Amino acid sequence: MLLAGTILSAGLVGYLWRDTFESDSLKGARVLVTGASTGIGEQMAYHYARFGAQVVITARRGAVLKQVAEKCLKLGAEKALYIAADMAEPTDPDRVIKFAAKSLGGLDYLVLNHIGPSPFQMWNGDVDHARWLMQVNYLSYIEMTNSAMPFLKQSNGSIVVVSSIAGMIPTPFTAPYSATKFALSGFFGILRQELSMKQESISITVCILGLIDTDSALSQVRGIVEAKAYPASEAALAIIKGGATRQREVYYPGFWQPVCLIRDWFPGMRDRVIQSTYNYKAVTQT
Numbered sequence: 001m002l003l004a005g006t007i008l009s010a011g012l013v014g015y016l017w018r019d020t021f022e023s024d025s026l027k028g029a030r031v032l033v034t035g036a037s038t039g040i041g042e043q044m045a046y047h048y049a050r051f052g053a054q055v056v057i058t059a060r061r062g063a064v065l066k067q068v069a070e071k072c073l074k075l076g077a078e079k080a081l082y083i084a085a086d087m088a089e090p091t092d093p094d095r096v097i098k099f100a101a102k103s104l105g106g107l108d109y110l111v112l113n114h115i116g117p118s119p120f121q122m123w124n125g126d127v128d129h130a131r132w133l134m135q136v137n138y139l140s141y142i143e144m145t146n147s148a149m150p151f152l153k154q155s156n157g158s159i160v161v162v163s164s165i166a167g168m169i170p171t172p173f174t175a176p177y178s179a180t181k182f183a184l185s186g187f188f189g190i191l192r193q194e195l196s197m198k199q200e201s202i203s204i205t206v207c208i209l210g211l212i213d214t215d216s217a218l219s220q221v222r223g224i225v226e227a228k229a230y231p232a233s234e235a236a237l238a239i240i241k242g243g244a245t246r247q248r249e250v251y252y253p254g255f256w257q258p259v260c261l262i263r264d265w266f267p268g269m270r271d272r273v274i275q276s277t278y279n280y281k282a283v284t285q286t
């Protein structure tokens with residue numbers, strides 16, 4: 001009964017939220033999308049372009065970004081600029097924000113989406129990798145948020161953080177990655193409250209995604225996890241709508257919302273169900 005009620009209310013929230021999105025609200029909006037050379041970030045850049053936004057995109061590979069920016073202009077972006085940057089570098093997060101704010105004359109949306117590559121495997125004790133990934137996937141997000149804050153205050157703007165179901169429920173083979181996503185939920189959940197206490201009208205939308213059919217994700221899970229992968233273009237649109245309607249959270253696909261609501265009811269059973277979806281056989285020493 002309680003479970004049915006939970007699922008019904010999650011569905012109702014999703015329905016109401018879809019109805020309030022107005023694509024015109026993004027016309028001319030000043031948007032920075034990180035990790036936009038491939039995958040979900042690239043798809044977000046194209047959607048913002050179709051809505052007539054002004055976009056700055058960033059990632060490490062300038063040559064690929066150039067092609068994405070050119071396509072954005074063809075799709076209808078009012079402006080499409082790019083800046084190559086490595087979020088492992090201490091000064092790059094701030095450099096990117098300054099470039100975006102200067103070239104767009106301010107900032108309405110800061111869309112934090114990039115991730116550094118991380119192997120899909122059992123924890124192997126590589127603390128250096130975990131530290132590096134924390135810089136790329138988490139610390140650079142908060143550095144960019146700091147630098148963007150004056151511009152977002154001016155515009156009553158929005159921060160959109162792309163996270164994962166692995167940042168809500170512990171999922172094997174992702175320890176360093178999952179830790180960065182859990183960190184994002186904690187940090188941005190608290191920042192949202194503190195902005196509200198200070199009566200600042202900057203919205204924070206944290207997006208919790210299940211498996212999405214990007215090349216990088218599929219190449220990692222293939223043969224190990226049997227799960228349906230959902231389309232990157234749809235995931236990108238769900239993120240953009242959630243940001244534009246200033247939602248606290250976006251779940252894509254939507255069934256993850258009720259799953260997260262009940263995730264701690266039977267933790268032992270939950271862990272066993274998750275483990276059963278992995279194609280893994282323990283090698284026992286004799």
Ligand code: NDP
Nearest residue numbers: 035037038039040059060061087115164211212214216217
């Ligand atoms: P991709 O691997 O396709 O894209 C990652 C992006 O980040 C690329 O543009 C890459 O470009 C950029 N990037 C990588 N390293 C750095 C770096 N050091 N500095 C700056 N940019 C960097 O990822 P997805 O599209 O699959 O994922 C996008 C978001 O969605 C992530 O936050 C991810 O956690 C989340 N997500 C994805 C899921 C999925 O199944 N795909 C599931 C759940 C969440 P370049 O190499 O040019 O730097």
